[in-house]
Amino acid sequence: MAKKVSSDTSINAQRRQLLKFAGASAAAGGLGLSAGLAKAGATLESASSDDVLDIAIIGGGLSGLTSARDLQRAGCESFVVLEARDRVGGRTLNYDVGHGEVSDVGGQWIGPSQTAVADLARELEVETFPSYYDGKTVILGGEGQLAIDLEGTFGTDHAIAEKLSKLSRDVPSGAPWRSPRAEELDKLSVGDWLARQDIKPEDRVSWDGSIALTGGVMPAKMGFLHFLSMINSATSDYFKLDSIKDSAQGTRFVGGAQLLSIKMAKELGDKLRLSCPVRRISDWDSDVVTLHTDQGTIRARQVIMALSPPLCQQIEFSPALPEKRAALQRAWPAHSPARKTAMVYSRPFWREQGLNGHIFQVNGPIIWAYDNSPVNGEVGVINAFVSNANLPSDHNQAKRALAEIYAQAWGDKALRPVAYHDQDWGQVDPWTITCISAIPPGFWTTHGEALNPPSGKLIWSGTETADIWAGYMDGAVRSGHQSALEALNALRLRRRT
Structure with a gap:
């Protein structure tokens, strides 16, 4: 059975205790973020001189x-x-979990101010529903664990988030290289900037995990100018970018x-x-x-x-x-082919325990696991972004390892999944060589002007x-x-x- 989770009301104190259990004091490990139609139409014939x-x-x-x-x-x-x-x-893909339901194993969420895709969904009569986050999130570290109500966030600090939101106002999302501070900001990684903020190790875990999910790499490899441009897209509100409630991860599509x-x-x-x-x-x-x-x-x-x-x-x-365009394409990062898993259960039993199905793990294979069940909870689905460096590539071994981790969080019922899918984009899809553009420091001020001109x-x-x-x-x-x-x-x- 799973160990009893802590009920301490001090989140930071619990984090410090957890990190002692884990024997770790920094980031949550490396990041390895490493349906269809039939063929439409016949093979194309070679074009004649008039066939343009x-x-x-x-x-x-x-x-x-x-x-x-x-x-x-x-x-x-x-x-x-x-x-x-x-x-x-x-980079969107549905996995059939049975009973007429699907789980997304590619891109899946929309949120506030994302009006273009929301309008398209309405026109196509594709309905939406809110992501599930009611209850406590479980954080695992070594043999220790705790449950925290993060209230629809990833547990990042509000004061630091406000600093980021303010800085993002001067970084245009579509052209960050045109920021008046572009040269200064593009010299930094997100990790460089966070290191200057006097963030406690137990709080840095949340930041590292959140930014890795958003940017595809750990903060040390992600450009600060780029990250600010992402926040600018979210109406210069960090929590509308990196949260669940009322954020870019807040809404899902019925049918995937x-x-x-x-x-x-x-x-x-x-x-x-x-x-x-x-x-x-x-x-x-x-x-x-x-x-x-x-x-x-x-x-x-x-x-x-x-x-x-x-x-x-x-x-x-x-x-x-043209050389500037060719140089942009050569330099564009292509090393974040996400690995996303889906574990299917007969029902979302964790909800009955007051848990929301979300897991963060310190120094383990799970970057973030979350409840990805269909709209009415007809079946229970836990999706997870996982680290290739810490999870076996073998399908059955990976399934067993993840089920054991889920059992540590929610009990032995997690050991009895009815289906499992492992979507390692870097291995199964040669046409998706990167799921997220993890733009490094210095990229936009060097290559940005070549992005859009025909x-x-x-x-x-x-x-x-x-x-x-x-x-x-x-x-x-x-x-x-x-x-x-x-x-x-x-x-x-x-x-x-």
Whole structure:
């Protein structure tokens, strides 16, 4: 049976006690953040000299599909969407847990001010519901544990959060390199800045875990300017970025986030090509661009590049891209392919114990485990971001290790899951080489100006290019809208000349 959790009313005192149990006094270990449709349409034939589309979209995630949907609504039918995977949804993915329910094993949350994705969901008639956080969170360290009511937060300090919120007001989310303090702030990592704040070790655990979840790396590797730009997206309110209640992790989709892409894809018919990676792009600086794919050759007047910057490195460009753009793509971090697990139980039994299903672990494989059960709790699902360095890669061994950790928190019922899924993005999806853009210090002041300007007929899209909520589903939808407008406007100007 699980050990009895502490009921001490002093959170900081409990943290200090826990860290003694764990024999640790610093961060919670390294970070290893390391459904679909059938093929739509037949294999593409090689294009003739007269077969030129107005627009080709590379990428069938939220961004590319939003662009396609906007083109159709604007009356443009001369386009195609090319997706390398055998499914749509990009970095969102549903796992079938049975009983007609799913669990997200990719991107899944939205929150306040993320109006673009919320509007899209309403239009597609995809309902939402609040993330579950009622009850106490369990923190594990070694053989010790404690339960704390974090009131929908990750337990970070309000005074430090207010400092971050204030600093973020001068860092524009869509162009952090244009901050009046960009040079100064971009020299620092988040870890550098936190080290200057006289934060107690027991409090630093919460900060490190929270920032690692948001940025994909530990604070020492994440650029401070970039982190402030993320907070700026959240209306310059740190807790709207890194919390659960009323935050970017506050709301989920009924049927899973991938459902948005699945519904948009169904409207496209044979304009969507799955399992169709683009290998080479030639003549991007000419009137007509040629795309060389696994299903043939396509020619288009405009191309929307709705994929992450490092993924562009897998495409050959002829002629070579402008050096500043090429340098941005080479330098873009691509080392955060998250590993996300889903443990399924017959019901969310932890709720009956006054626990919310959330776990933070000091120096263990779990970065954050949380209740990811369906809207009415028909089955119980615990998802977790896990560290590859501390969890076996073998499916059965990982399942057993996680079940034992959950049993330490909630008792022996956790040892009897009915299903388990392990989504190690870095191992199973070659087209998702990074789930989160862990931008390092110095990146934006060196490469930022090359992020958005088109290269010839190539329009750079995807969530990383969004003015706000870059890196989130909302940013993907915003970039999709913007790219469709840019492509249509370019065609309009072309036809006037």
